[in-house]
Amino acid sequence: MSQQETLLKKIGVKSFEDLLPSLPKDLLFPTLDLPTGKTEMELREHADRLAGANRPVASFMGAGAYDHFIPQTVWEIVKRGEFLTAYTPYQAEASQGTLLALFEFQTMISELFGMDVANASMYDGSTALAEALLLARRWHMEELGRRARKILIPRALHPQYKATLSTYLKNLDVKIEEIPYNRQNGRTDVAALKTALKQPETFAFVVSQPNFFGILEETDLIGELRQQTEALFICLVNNPISLGILNPPGSYNADIAVAEGQPLGLPLSFGGPYVGLFAAKNTYTRRLPGRICGRTVDAQGKTGYALTLQTREQHIRREKATSNICTNQTLCAVAATIYLSLLGPDGLREAAELTLERAHEIWDLLLGSTNAGAPTFAKAEFFQEFPFDLKITRERLEAVSSETNLIPGYPLAHDFPELPQALLIAATEKTKKLDAKRLVNLLNGIKDASNVIRA
Amino acid sequence: MLPTLFELSRSGKRAVKFPKAAMHSSAKIPAKLLRRQNPSLPELTELDVVRHFTLASQMNYSVDTQFYPLGSCTMKYNPKANFHWALHPAFAGAHPLWPSWAVQGTLESLAGLEEGLAAITGMDAVTLAPAAGAHAELVGILVAGAFYQDKGQAAKRRKIIIPDSAHGTNPASAALGGFEVVTIKSTARGRIDVLQLKKVLDDTTAMVMITVPNTLGLFEDDVLEVSRLAHNAGAQMYMDGANMNALMGIVKPASLGFDMMHINLHKTFSVPHGGGGPGAGVLLVRRHLEEYLPVPRLIRRPANQNGELSILDAHPKSIGRIRAFHGSTGNLLWAASYLALLGRDGVFQASRDAIVNANYLRRLLQDAGLTPYSDEPCMHEAVFTIDPKKLNGVRTLDIAKRLLDFGFYAPTVYFPLIVPEAMMVEPTETESPETLEQFANAVKTILSEAASDPQKVKDAPHALPVRRLDDVLAARNPVVTYQVS
Structure with a gap:
């Protein structure tokens, strides 16, 4: 008797079908148009063939996801089965490892952002920003008893974040108004923001530091505006590594700070899984979306950790929850925690400084070249990326890029028609000087065999 | 409990270094935007970090180490x-x-x-x-x-x-x-x-x-x-x-x-x-x-x-x-x-085995003394209920916590909301009949403890890094970050 038959007998049925009395008989056991299963050896060959279809490239693409250095230790630990194959720590006593790591994560993110509290993470940076705006809306309606109909965002906000916001706010009767940027220096127009904030029913304003163009905003002046408005100041930190050298959002009055945490030890992975960082002032603790880990004591008074403030959440509040989220990005948060503990404050500063230097080296090379073009913003002040107006046509650029396996950056024309020739060029501490030279050659229209990247 | 990374931190320690940048940030960034004070991140060696997280991981139950019958979550084995x-x-x-x-x-x-x-x-x-x-x-x-x-x-x-x-x-x-x-x-x-x-x-x-x-x-x-x-x-x-x-x-x-x-x-x-x-x-x-x-x-x-x-x-x-x-x-x-890896036949077999396993476990748990919510065969998971009045006040939560002492993660409890004292068990297709039998035996033992020594069950867990945690305190007075300075 097979194991199946033995089990069926012990269950007390004759056949497997006897376990399915409620299912429509004529729809049972459909044929599936799928290949047959592979052995592990065949699977590896298959995966390797597909991996070979991705090209080896040199890349200056940033625009919200960055190829920073990941120390070996990060994923050696993350891959441990005890972290990888556990689930949400509903039984806290059997999940202290994950909970401790989340408590440390929340602490580090709060410290890094200069804020009071952080949650245990969100899906990604864009949904963290959307959830921040939902929090601000509920705050205005429920705590302040005000109508909440409008938000202000910079025109120079990440276009895919804008798109995500508009999807999230679509059915909630919220108007999104853009604040223009200055054509000379690429910064958001603070005077225009100040005027716009006087409009009634505005419940939040968003500032990205740096903005999507990589340009540093005058966060000191923007922070001062918060004192004259009830609207919540939501700061999007474009890359948390920049906080190794840049002022944190808490220092300039932000109510909520969010970020894409991918640069903190997560691979690019074609868009995810990433980790949304979400930090706030104490005032908002009980209104935070997503999971939160808290410290408590056990029956004998010993320190331990547990998920807390769960009455905000969907499994208890259902349609009245602060968010529909039932998960966080725990494993990614653990990776970020390990990354930050390996670097420490000095390592983070070094990574940021080196990134800053690499980006400015490319800027200098391009400015020193004859045929590349000119900076989009002549007076740009930037951290790791900047836009550059090219002479070469878009079509030509795409063709040469594909011939040489060099991806020079993110063309802005589609999202910013007013910048038809601009290319957003990013560096990290990993950017190689040889690749930077190849980039400058390519943008200068110089064809050279050494310019082709090969496997 | 392990000390936090912040308690392990010692000034000047570091695991990862980068080449030094030749220029100073202030050459390119206006002074008013520069961070004046380092964030209070921990300062540790690589071994400090590896040991801390390895020890932390060992405080977790996981599919790789324990049966994890968490209903509705499908905690199947993840092939390497x-x-x-x-x-x-x-x-x-x-x-x-x-x-x-x-x-x-x-x-x-x-x-x-x-x-x-x-x-x-x-x-x-x-x-x-x-x-x-x-x-x-x-x-x-x-x-x-x-x-x-x-x-x-x-x-x-x-x-x-x-x-x-x-x-x-x-x-x-x-x-x-x-x-x-x-x-x-x-x-x-x-x-x-x-x-x-x-x-x-x-x-x-x-x-x-x-x-x-x-x-x-x-x-x-x-x-x-x-x-x-x-x-x-x-x-x-x-x-x-x-x-x-x-x-x-x-x-x-x-x-x-x-x-x-x-x-x-x-x-x-x-x-x-x-x-x-x-x-x-x-x-x-x-x-x-x-x-x-x-x-x-x-x-x-x-x-x-x-x-x-x-x-x-x-x-x-x-x-x-x-x-x-x-x-x-x-x-x-x-x-x-x-x-x-699974292919056409493999996915069918996964679902079929998941249903058979769930029904086998349902039968075992019924024999062990739990009451199934429904008399019908189940699909991939089964919901049970208990009556605390008949168990000296032992509740589903207590049984869940006591199961941890026996080396099993707990089922999903108090869900679905429409079943009182609900316990939702999902074995998945990847568990062996022997594991399911051991789990049912543990449940049986716990139910007899409820008769003979209910306090033992109510005080569980006993064998984990921490005893039962105070959720009410955590929510009343939320401490969600370590106070570094």
Whole structure:
């Protein structure tokens, strides 16, 4: 008797079908148009063939996801089965490892952002920003008893974040108004923001530091505006590594700070899984979306950790929850925690400084070249990326890029028609000087065999 | 308890160093924007970090170390063979904004997953973008909203009908999507009450959202009738596919009349749960809803134009973007690998074994003294209830905590909300009969302890790094960060 038959007998049925009395008989056991299963050896060959279809490239693409250095230790630990194959720590006593790591994560993110509290993470940076705006809306309606109909965002906000916001706010009767940027220096127009904030029913304003163009905003002046408005100041930190050298959002009055945490030890992975960082002032603790880990004591008074403030959440509040989220990005948060503990404050500063230097080296090379073009913003002040107006046509650029396996950056024309020739060029501490030279050659229209990247 | 990293920190220690930059930040950044004080991150050596996290990990229960019968979560074993594809540097290194010529291998992997999931469910189109099941629900609700907008019925159809046995995410997603939630009670048999459904179903209904099998582990035997009624009223049928592990090769959701559904790839398709995420949701729809799916979408050029895959970034009827980039590709590759490993016969066998295992465990637990919620055979999971009055006041939570002492993770408890003292057990197909028998023996022992020494059960756990934790204190006086300075 097979194991199946033995089990069926012990269950007390004759056949497997006897376990399915409620299912429509004529729809049972459909044929599936799928290949047959592979052995592990065949699977590896298959995966390797597909991996070979991705090209080896040199890349200056940033625009919200960055190829920073990941120390070996990060994923050696993350891959441990005890972290990888556990689930949400509903039984806290059997999940202290994950909970401790989340408590440390929340602490580090709060410290890094200069804020009071952080949650245990969100899906990604864009949904963290959307959830921040939902929090601000509920705050205005429920705590302040005000109508909440409008938000202000910079025109120079990440276009895919804008798109995500508009999807999230679509059915909630919220108007999104853009604040223009200055054509000379690429910064958001603070005077225009100040005027716009006087409009009634505005419940939040968003500032990205740096903005999507990589340009540093005058966060000191923007922070001062918060004192004259009830609207919540939501700061999007474009890359948390920049906080190794840049002022944190808490220092300039932000109510909520969010970020894409991918640069903190997560691979690019074609868009995810990433980790949304979400930090706030104490005032908002009980209104935070997503999971939160808290410290408590056990029956004998010993320190331990547990998920807390769960009455905000969907499994208890259902349609009245602060968010529909039932998960966080725990494993990614653990990776970020390990990354930050390996670097420490000095390592983070070094990574940021080196990134800053690499980006400015490319800027200098391009400015020193004859045929590349000119900076989009002549007076740009930037951290790791900047836009550059090219002479070469878009079509030509795409063709040469594909011939040489060099991806020079993110063309802005589609999202910013007013910048038809601009290319957003990013560096990290990993950017190689040889690749930077190849980039400058390519943008200068110089064809050279050494310019082709090969496997 | 282990000390935190902040307590281990000593000034000047460091694990990772970078080459020194030649210039100082102040040369390029205005002084007023520079950080004046370092963040209080811990300062540690690499060994400090490795030892801390290794010891921390050993305080976790996980599928690799323990049976994890957490109902509704499908804690199946995650085969190690899938690491290769999921973590391959050629895929891990791909930037989400690279042009499609650079990432054909990634796109082919994703297309294979889309095709496989469509084949299993009978659906026509797929978006791999959602970050989790709840995210996919929200997307499905927005897709339905866009469909009715297009048909000029958006102002009228404001209502989503959801049974009271549903996951909490269903009503929460509906509310976030801007819809009104109408809850209907389940029947005594734990099914949708068709009579009650008829009363609330009308031309203001946008969607009927149901879980199949439902959260009681039962198949909705009136599902074809529910679909017929919903469609007659002009509403969409949504299936919460959290429990898809019961249906692969058993029945196709499309054949049951569903217009859209989501699958939690971290459950049925073996993406490791990661201690609570990252998950990966997938939304599948019938043809009439396809053009409303979020962007970006994967498009295959016709074979006469080289058959390459490309990315569609905008579509006039699409609901738009739901996250910055394509999707949780790293997790999607895990699922693609699992699907390739199992293939046609493997996925059917997984579901069949999951159902057989659940029924075997149901029988064992019934013999051990638990009361099943339903007399019928279950699908992939079973719900039990107990009467604390007959157990010297021992409650389901106490049994859950005591199970930890026996080396088992606990079942899902107090869910679904409609069952008092609920205990929801899902063994999955990957556990052996011997493990299920050991688990049932542990339950039996605990129930006899409840008779002989109830306090022992109420005080559990005894053998873990911490005793029972005070949730009330944690919520009343939330301490969510370590006070570094």
